[in-house]
Amino acid sequence: MKSFPFAELLRPEIADLKAYAPHEGQFDVRLDANEAPALLSEGARARLAEVAGQTAWERYPDASELELRTALGARSGVGAESVLVGCGSDELLSLLVTAFDRPRLGARSTTLATVTPTFVMYRMAARVRGVTAIEVPLDRSWDLDVAGFERALAMMRPNLVLLASPNNPTGRLMSADRLEAVVRAAHDAVVVVDEAYVDYAPRTQLGLLERHSNVAVLRTLSKIGFAALRVGWLVADPALIGELDKVRMPYNVPTPSQRVATVALRELGSEIDHIVEVVRRERDRVTEALERMGGLTPTPSDANFIWVRTESPAGEVHARLAGNGVLVRSFHASGGRLAHQLRITIGAPADNDRLLEVLPSCV
Ligand SMILES: Cc1ncc(COP(=O)(O)O)c(C=O)c1O
Numbered sequence: 001m002k003s004f005p006f007a008e009l010l011r012p013e014i015a016d017l018k019a020y021a022p023h024e025g026q027f028d029v030r031l032d033a034n035e036a037p038a039l040l041s042e043g044a045r046a047r048l049a050e051v052a053g054q055t056a057w058e059r060y061p062d063a064s065e066l067e068l069r070t071a072l073g074a075r076s077g078v079g080a081e082s083v084l085v086g087c088g089s090d091e092l093l094s095l096l097v098t099a100f101d102r103p104r105l106g107a108r109s110t111t112l113a114t115v116t117p118t119f120v121m122y123r124m125a126a127r128v129r130g131v132t133a134i135e136v137p138l139d140r141s142w143d144l145d146v147a148g149f150e151r152a153l154a155m156m157r158p159n160l161v162l163l164a165s166p167n168n169p170t171g172r173l174m175s176a177d178r179l180e181a182v183v184r185a186a187h188d189a190v191v192v193v194d195e196a197y198v199d200y201a202p203r204t205q206l207g208l209l210e211r212h213s214n215v216a217v218l219r220t221l222s223k224i225g226f227a228a229l230r231v232g233w234l235v236a237d238p239a240l241i242g243e244l245d246k247v248r249m250p251y252n253v254p255t256p257s258q259r260v261a262t263v264a265l266r267e268l269g270s271e272i273d274h275i276v277e278v279v280r281r282e283r284d285r286v287t288e289a290l291e292r293m294g295g296l297t298p299t300p301s302d303a304n305f306i307w308v309r310t311e312s313p314a315g316e317v318h319a320r321l322a323g324n325g326v327l328v329r330s331f332h333a334s335g336g337r338l339a340h341q342l343r344i345t346i347g348a349p350a351d352n353d354r355l356l357e358v359l360p361s362c363v
Pocket residue numbers: 033034087088089090091119164167168194196219220221222227230231232
């Protein structure tokens with residue numbers, strides 16, 4: 001490959017990275033990206049197409065995003081002033097790391113703390129900004145290790161703590177008391193509780209916002225049927241929202257996404273509830289079937305995917321499934337205790353049937 005002429009100017013961390021590339025290829029069933037199944041009614045689809053069609057194409061989007069912030073705030077029980085909208089929650093993670101990348105007094109570099117395994121974007125967002133991500137391993141039941149976290153906080157003094165609950169890829173909510181203990185221990189850092197999958201969980205952690213001024217909660221429409229829109233939002237104290245808003249690009253969410261998301265939230269609440277209900281029901285059905293199958297141990301899930309331990313190496317099971325037209329995610333490349341772990345998204349009932357049909361010959 002031709003060498004890049006500005007390599008000397010490039011952040012060295014970037015040279016080692018690979019661009020994000022979702023799995024290519026044709027598969028009958030894709031259960032790899034934690035998207036929701038396509039269950040919107042024809043009527044809902046027609047309404048959203050009508051709204052998108054009303055876009056004033058020659059105009060910039062509404063920079064204040066007020067209508068959408070109001071609708072998202074209503075979903076999280078807060079006012080628009082407590083909401084910042086991002087082009088996916090990924091953008092908000094980037095904004096947070098950018099805004100809080102100042103080294104503490106006397107420190108040479110900035111750190112953020114998270115767990116492992118977790119959503120890879122936390123590490124990526126840190127790395128491309130020269131911020132060091134400290135990863136505290138989850139315990140044997142994939143829950144927070146509070147003592148480990150307290151040690152990491154005391155030693156590394158991170159500016160930010162990023163915790164997904166339910167976590168990706170493990171699918172588990174963090175125990176409420178452990179999460180609260182980490183939030184307390186991290187009192188001089190901003191703690192972001194990422195609730196990307198909370199619609200599938202038995203409880204939300206929004207209550208932390210009332211008890212702790214250092215907490216922000218991240219949410220997204222991507223997992224409940226609207227990944228195409230790229231709409232995520234952060235709920236936090238208006239003072240923090242105000243500071244982050246200065247870092248946000250003024251037109252970060254395109255008009256069709258703003259309008260369609262607003263209408264979906266205002267008018268399609270029962271369709272979203274239906275998607276969540278079907279996925280939860282299917283999750284229980286698939287979990288039970290996996291438990292009975294042999295060669296596989298599913299972890300009980302609070303999300304729209306299942307974290308599954310395989311007796312055979314996960315990479316082999318993944319390849320055999322792919323050979324049968326079913327794509328899931330394998331974590332074997334990470335090695336260690338992840339070498340036997342798959343993450344399987346819950347799809348539409350017919351997709352899950354197909355998974356369960358081919359799995360016995362793949363494990
Ligand atoms: C824990 C977690 N947070 C955030 C995201 C990103 O969501 P969005 O589509 O809103 O950028 C994901 C996507 O997989 C995720 O797993």
